[in-house]
Amino acid sequence: MGRKLLLDKVNVPGIREYEVYRREGGYRSVEKALKTMSPDAVTEEVKKSGLRGRGGAGFPTGMKWGLLAKPEGVPRYLVVNADESEPGTFKDRYLMEYIPHLLIEGIITSSYAIGSNRSYIYIRGEFAWIVDILEQAITEAKNNGWLGKNILGSGFDCEIYVQRGAGAYICGEETALLESLEGKRGNPRIKPPFPAVKGLWDCPTVVNNVETIAAVVPIINDGGEEYAKMGIGKSTGTKLISACGNIKKPGVYEIDMTISVEEFIYSDEYCGGIANGRKLKACIPGGSSVPVLPANLLLTTAKGEKRMMTYESLADGGFATGTMMGSGGFIVLDDTQCVVKHTYTLARFYRHESCGQCSPCREGTGWMEKILLNIENGKGKMSDIDLLWDIQRKVEGNTICPLGDAAAWPVAAAIRHFRDEFEWHVNNPEDCLRRNYGLAGYADPVPPTPKGELAGA
Amino acid sequence: MSEEKKLFKPDSYRVTIDNITIDVEPGTTILNAARQIGGDVTPPAMCYYSKLQGSGGKCRTCLVEVAAGSAADPRPIPKLVASCRTNVMDGMVVKNITSERVLDARAGVVEFLLINHPLDCPICDQAGECHLQDLSYEHGKEGTRYEFKRRTFEKEDIGPYIQLHMTRCILCYRCTYVADQLTDNRAHGILDRGDHAEISTYISKAIDNDFSGNMIDVCPVGALTDKTFRFKNRVWFTKPVDAHRDCDKCCGKVTLWQRGDDVLRVTARKDEWGEVQSYARPDDKGGGNQPGWICNDCRFHKKKTSDWVIDGLTNINRHSVISQGKYPGLVMPNETIAEVMSGRDPKLLMDIHSVSDVNSVELGSLPGAATSNIFEKKDQ
Numbered sequence: 076m077g078r079k080l081l082l083d084k085v086n087v088p089g090i091r092e093y094e095v096y097r098r099e100g101g102y103r104s105v106e107k108a109l110k111t112m113s114p115d116a117v118t119e120e121v122k123k124s125g126l127r128g129r130g131g132a133g134f135p136t137g138m139k140w141g142l143l144a145k146p147e148g149v150p151r152y153l154v155v156n157a158d159e160s161e162p163g164t165f166k167d168r169y170l171m172e173y174i175p176h177l178l179i180e181g182i183i184t185s186s187y188a189i190g191s192n193r194s195y196i197y198i199r200g201e202f203a204w205i206v207d208i209l210e211q212a213i214t215e216a217k218n219n220g221w222l223g224k225n226i227l228g229s230g231f232d233c234e235i236y237v238q239r240g241a242g243a244y245i246c247g248e249e250t251a252l253l254e255s256l257e258g259k260r261g262n263p264r265i266k267p268p269f270p271a272v273k274g275l276w277d278c279p280t281v282v283n284n285v286e287t288i289a290a291v292v293p294i295i296n297d298g299g300e301e302y303a304k305m306g307i308g309k310s311t312g313t314k315l316i317s318a319c320g321n322i323k324k325p326g327v328y329e330i331d332m333t334i335s336v337e338e339f340i341y342s343d344e345y346c347g348g349i350a351n352g353r354k355l356k357a358c359i360p361g362g363s364s365v366p367v368l369p370a371n372l373l374l375t376t377a378k379g380e381k382r383m384m385t386y387e388s389l390a391d392g393g394f395a396t397g398t399m400m401g402s403g404g405f406i407v408l409d410d411t412q413c414v415v416k417h418t419y420t421l422a423r424f425y426r427h428e429s430c431g432q433c434s435p436c437r438e439g440t441g442w443m444e445k446i447l448l449n450i451e452n453g454k455g456k457m458s459d460i461d462l463l464w465d466i467q468r469k470v471e472g473n474t475i476c477p478l479g480d481a482a483a484w485p486v487a488a489a490i491r492h493f494r495d496e497f498e499w500h501v502n503n504p505e506d507c508l509r510r511n512y513g514l515a516g517y518a519d520p521v522p523p524t525p526k527g528e529l530a531g532a
Numbered sequence: 533m534s535e536e537k538k539l540f541k542p543d544s545y546r547v548t549i550d551n552i553t554i555d556v557e558p559g560t561t562i563l564n565a566a567r568q569i570g571g572d573v574t575p576p577a578m579c580y581y582s583k584l585q586g587s588g589g590k591c592r593t594c595l596v597e598v599a600a601g602s603a604a605d606p607r608p609i610p611k612l613v614a615s616c617r618t619n620v621m622d623g624m625v626v627k628n629i630t631s632e633r634v635l636d637a638r639a640g641v642v643e644f645l646l647i648n649h650p651l652d653c654p655i656c657d658q659a660g661e662c663h664l665q666d667l668s669y670e671h672g673k674e675g676t677r678y679e680f681k682r683r684t685f686e687k688e689d690i691g692p693y694i695q696l697h698m699t700r701c702i703l704c705y706r707c708t709y710v711a712d713q714l715t716d717n718r719a720h721g722i723l724d725r726g727d728h729a730e731i732s733t734y735i736s737k738a739i740d741n742d743f744s745g746n747m748i749d750v751c752p753v754g755a756l757t758d759k760t761f762r763f764k765n766r767v768w769f770t771k772p773v774d775a776h777r778d779c780d781k782c783c784g785k786v787t788l789w790q791r792g793d794d795v796l797r798v799t800a801r802k803d804e805w806g807e808v809q810s811y812a813r814p815d816d817k818g819g820g821n822q823p824g825w826i827c828n829d830c831r832f833h834k835k836k837t838s839d840w841v842i843d844g845l846t847n848i849n850r851h852s853v854i855s856q857g858k859y860p861g862l863v864m865p866n867e868t869i870a871e872v873m874s875g876r877d878p879k880l881l882m883d884i885h886s887v888s889d890v891n892s893v894e895l896g897s898l899p900g901a902a903t904s905n906i907f908e909k910k911d912q
Contacts, residue, residue, distance in 0.1 A: 243725065260722060265589040265617045431703060431722070431729035433590045438644035441727040445680045462677055469640030472611050473592055 078305065080293040080313045081286070082329045085173050091208065093215035096176040102221055104295035108184045109229040112295075117188035121291060123299030125311035130156055130247075130284030131362065131402040132477075133386050136291075140189050142271045144279040152280040153191040154256065155182060155288050157198040158240050158247040162363040162424060163404030166315035167285035169327040171198075171205050175212040179235065181288040183221060184295055186233045189281050194235050197252050200242040209237050244428035248476045249282040251430065262432045263476035284402075286315050306332035310385035314400075320358075320407035323347035332385045336360070337374045339384055340407065353409035354514055357493070360389055361401020363421050364481030366488030367414070368398050394488065410514040414496050415507075418489040419447035425482035436479040439470035443486055450497060453504030460497050464490050545622040549573050549596075550630045562615035562626055563594055567805065575628050576638075576667050578645070578752050579704035580616035583808055583823040587709050588616035591702065592641045593667060597634050600625040612637055635671075642671045645702050647678040648727065649753070656700065658754030660767040660853045663806060664702060685730060690720060691739035693759050693832050694748060698730045701755035707731065707747040714743040714825055731755070742781055745831040749800050749808060760832050761789075761797040765901060768853045770796055772846035777839060781827040783811055787846050788837075792899040795835045800826045804849065 089095040096102075108117050122137030143151065155178070159167040171178055178196075186194045198206055213235050216222050224232045238256055240246045246255045250264035253275050274280020290312060294302045303311045310332040319325045322340065324347040330339065339345045340355065349355050355370040376382050377396035382389065386400045408417065426440040446463050449455045463486060471483035490497060500507040544555040549566050550573045556565045564582065566574045575596055580588030588594075594616045598609040603623025612634060615626070628634055646668060653659040685698035703722070708731070711718040719740075720733040733739060739747075748756050770789040777784045789797040801809045801824055808823045834840065848855045870877040893906055 245725070265614065426726060429726040431724075431726045432705075433592050434641055434644045434702065435592055437703065437727050437729070438647050442644075442647060442678065442680075465640075469637060469644070473595060473637050473641065475589060475614075 078313070078331055079329045080302075080305075081170065081177065081289050081315065082174070082327070090174055091176075091212075093176060093212070093219060096174075097219075100296075101176050102180050102183075102216075104292045105180055105183045105187075105221060106227065108187050108295050109227050109231060114188050114190055117184065117295065120299040121188070121294055124294040124302040125299075125306075125309060126287065126290055126294060126302070127310070127386065128284060129286035129290070129314065129402070131161070131364075131399075133400060136283065136287055139271065139283070140185075140281060142269075143189055143281055144272045145190070146279070150193070150278050151189055151191050152275045152278055153182065153186045153189055153194040154249075154252065154275060154280055154282045155194065155196045155285055156247060156249065156252060156282055157196050157202070157285050158244075158252060159285070159402075160199055160201075160242075160244040160247055160428075161402050161404055162421070163319055163359065163406040164317055164362040164402045165319075166317045166327050166403055168202060168205065169317070170285055170289055170315065171202070172208060175205075175208050176216070177289045177292055178209070178285055179212050179216050179221070181291045182235055183216075183226070183233055185281075185283070185288050185291050187231055188291075191281070192232045192234065194233065195256060195275075196235065196237045197246070197256055198237060198239055199247075200240045203239070206237055206239055213237070243430075244424075245430040245476070245478060248478060251476065252282065253280065262430050263478075265475055307383060307385050308387055310387060310400075314384070314403055316384070316403045316405050318346050318405040318407070320405075321350050321353060321409035321412070322407045323350050330384055332383070334384050335374075336382045336384055336389075339405070346405075346407070349407065349409050351409075353411060355407065356410045356412060356514055357408045357414060359398075359404070359406040359408075359485075360384075361399045362404030363406070363424065364477075364484060365399040365401040366394055366397075366484050367408075367417075367492065368488070369492045372396050372492070394484070395491070398488070411511060413451075413507075413511045414489055414493040415447065415451045415500050418486055419444065419451045421485045422447050422482070425478065429478060429482070430476075433475045433479070435470045436474045436482065439466050439479070440482045442466055443470075443482070447486070450500050451507075453500065453507050455497075455501045455504075457498065457501050460490060460494065460501070545620050545624070547620040547622075547624045547626065549626045550628050556620060558619075558622075560620055562596060562598075562613070562618050562620055562624075563588075565620050566615065566626075566628065572629055575615050576663075576671065577616055577805075578663055578667065578702060579706060581706050581709070581750055581807055582805075583810070584706060584709040584713060584750070587704075587706055589614045591645070591704055593638055593645075593671075595634060595637050595641070597627040597631040598624060599627050599631075638671050639673060642668055643673065643677070646672065646676065648683040649702065650682060650684075650699055651676075656754040657757045657762055658700075658751075661806075662754060663752035683727060688732065688736075689759070690733050691744060693745060693828065694739065695757050695759050695762060696731060697755055697757070698732070699755075700753050701731055702753055703729060703731070704752055706750040706752070707756060710747050710750055711739070711744070714746055715741045717741070742827045742829070743825055745828045746800065746808075746825045749802070752806070758797060758831075760835070764796050765789075765791055768856050769898070769902065770854075772848060772854065774801060774843040774846050775840035776843060777830065777834065777841060779827060779830050782830060783822070783824045783826065784830060785809075785811060785824050786826055786830055786840075788840060788842075790837070791901070793837055795837055795840070798826070798831045798834060800824055801846070 084090050084099045087099055118140045126136045127133045128136055157167055182194050222233055243261050245251045246261040248263045249270055251261040255261035270280040270282055272279060305312050313329050313331045315327055315329050317327045328345050341348045357367050357369050358373045359367045374382060376391045389398055389400050391397045422444040426444040429436045429440045431437040443466055446459050450459055467483035467486045470479045496512045499512050545558050546555050547565050552569050554565060554569055563575055575594035577594045578591035594614055595612040596615045597612055600606040601609055602621030653665055688696045690696045708721050719737045723730050723732050748758050770791050772787050772789050775786055775788045785801055786798050787801050788795045803809050810821045811824050866872045
């Protein structure tokens, strides 16, 4: 059983309420930081912890805070990115819904570190009920003196505001989020300047994911070095993984980054294996925008090593044979799933969510969706597969924000690893409407669970 | 060596674009540095407009490769960058047309821009002065790989003078910047997102203010057109002349597009990049660099030659189709098939010259619109 830092108290009854949370040791980090540490010391502690951004890119959080410009007389802002809309990712929702005070506590400590007197939670519009939960948590924190003016007599003021988005995926991109927060159309800005220099209302801004901010709490409580002892190499601490798809036990799991992918999928502590005794075909380990991997490459890297649930191991082999940790949306596909249909579904999502600002993404996503729909419906041509490859190549890297990349990578990976399935769709236009390609070459390296155990599940 | 350079031209950055080196002021973008060199080195720009603050970065046609970031940090930038929004650094080495990657990406962008753009230039009012047309000639491919239905919209009248044909729009956002920066109360903007995004007013409001006509001038394609000129003539049959009048609202410096003595259209004067020219203001405020936007009064209501003082012929690039017929004495192209194909004379199903005297009539010198009557039929 791995050690839990974020979710260890989540099953305590009433943890959503302030009294219970406080009794369980909540707001200790705020006390410690405000009373005994300087803001720079908090940043230093986060740097020591090796915490990496949990939103997808994995940028070191301490370094991000250190890069923040600090001109005189200009306010600085902390913006928490709770616009979690990546298909397959639902870890932040779980965290905010069940243990909201952890986020509030993390925000107060982080705001103290970067000197932000006004911090914002930009939350996805669909999470309407969580807005109420957060508002209540903020009110409770305020009533108990954790927010407002001169917190704990330290002279530090902090207010937290919750802002609802209107349900656009693109507003999860940090600069689009800032635009939306300013009340404008959520179009990503052109970088540079980065938000650390010119962010919200042209002031230096730190934009962090919910989980990143929550992870600041155990780092301050136990010390950065203690936190860095968990995990392997540069992947320190724990990570929330939202597992879904064809597994026995979908849900949000907190892992310390020392377990292997195989253990995560098949162990009873986590996903509990593939549902209905089927076989593992493919998996997207980090939310819909990271490359999909077939079973054989998922469990072992191209070098033959065991693939671990860490940033480095998942990215081993680059995009040719590897993938990314991403935001931790672990989507498992079994042998009844059709990769072409799956890729089409993702392409449709990205087409719908492209902001339409820059041309490769605006036009490319729609084009890819139409071609994929044709192939899925048995109307495709062999040349369409090469065309798809060419389109994704021209979209990737040529756009303002990473949404273009996110739309191109799933298509690229699907063609790279599952080209025979695309070709089968083209060659068997009638068959592909009736049945699926099945497991084919992407053999499940792990034998299926014995029947008896299945019956018990 | 760098010491010498500073002595030679202090406070300037030395940047190399396609092996041509130039000293520019700090804060110049790569695109503007390339425009100072001119010629093929200049990346095309569909959305960037130097007179509109914040424009650029959207169309991605101006992507260039940065082979060395600066003299201090000569690492290359891994991704292609939008040259219109990237400032030069001292010692930067940029590759534009010498980079395969750039040409490939640019061809891709042109293809993306064209997949939903109607290819009906012959019936489009912008033909002849369309930036997308130029771009696709220079960087596009001859065929399309897009096999699906194109996105279409209804034509929409936004205000009494401007028609919006959203089908042709490439979403460069220039017109919204014009509305933001030149007029009060912007009434139009982008609705929806992604490939179904559209420019529109909310909700079906009329755009009515004195400088709204400049949206037509900044539109790189035929999406926003002048309703007082629509379908009156092709631009290459009209003769552009510079003229001015005393206007209390604007600079009053315009280009008249004439046919005979009729003024068919009035636009602002444009420079070689298709942008509005800059002038010093008479009251000497704001320096010598004020864009010469013109007001709707000059643009839509002063359609008589007597309203204007003619300054002289507009300088039109000889490569432009607008200059066709405007340069008397030029050698006409060879007319017969045999002449063109150096003696070989394949049998054609139809030869246009046997049906009409198309090439024998100097269209630019006609006093009015060209009609079928002026072409002599050979069999008559």
